[in-house]
Amino acid sequence: MYTASFAALPVLADIAIGRKPGGRWPALKLAGRIVVEEQQLHEPGYVQARYPAAINELHQLTQNVVMARPFEGDVDDFLYWLEHLLAFEGVPVWRHSLRREEHAVVCPSCALSLEIDLSSKPPGTRRRDPNARFRVAGREGPILTEVRPAAPADLPPLASRLHGVAIRAGQPAVAEHLTHLFGCATCPACASDFPVPDQVAASQA
Numbered sequence: 001m002y003t004a005s006f007a008a009l010p011v012l013a014d015i016a017i018g019r020k021p022g023g024r025w026p027a028l029k030l031a032g033r034i035v036v037e038e039q040q041l042h043e044p045g046y047v048q049a050r051y052p053a054a055i056n057e058l059h060q061l062t063q064n065v066v067m068a069r070p071f072e073g074d075v076d077d078f079l080y081w082l083e084h085l086l087a088f089e090g091v092p093v094w095r096h097s098l099r100r101e102e103h104a105v106v107c108p109s110c111a112l113s114l115e116i117d118l119s120s121k122p123p124g125t126r127r128r129d130p131n132a133r134f135r136v137a138g139r140e141g142p143i144l145t146e147v148r149p150a151a152p153a154d155l156p157p158l159a160s161r162l163h164g165v166a167i168r169a170g171q172p173a174v175a176e177h178l179t180h181l182f183g184c185a186t187c188p189a190c191a192s193d194f195p196v197p198d199q200v201a202a203s204q205a
């Protein structure tokens, strides 16, 4: 399904940039989502190697979207566009892990199953039933330890760049979320601290 979708990328780029008739925004959004899903089937970089001209244009247009002031949309919309930006750059993991959601991880020290919930206020960590096949809304346990945000100056290069984009776009809530996503969690059982991004990345390996 997605392989066929990839073939549509040059046409979507034509529409998004205005060379062909059609809805420019929907075309740009759809192209972004297709490339976000790319890693389900291919190595990162596959689409970039195959459709370099289209990807370059789509990347530039997406950059324009996240640099526009005011941005048309809410925090999650902005995070979607940032994911698209990374997808067009061929960045693994974060192309589909930037949003305010729950991450199923394990404690790197004691191997307990945990859930880091970045949608809760404040963001924090709870225990997770490793055998539960579905997460039942409202049945998850309480947040036991809070995620400690990273200082903006301490963010790794990728996160620092996204943080800067969010600040310049007048999106402080996005910027704050990124300090949690790239912050530090504490295991409720063994009390060891670990970097959130390491376990999010490990959970997708």
Ligand SMILES: [Zn+2]
Pocket: 107, 108, 109, 110, 111, 112, 187, 188, 189, 190, 191, 192
């Ligand atoms: Zn632990």
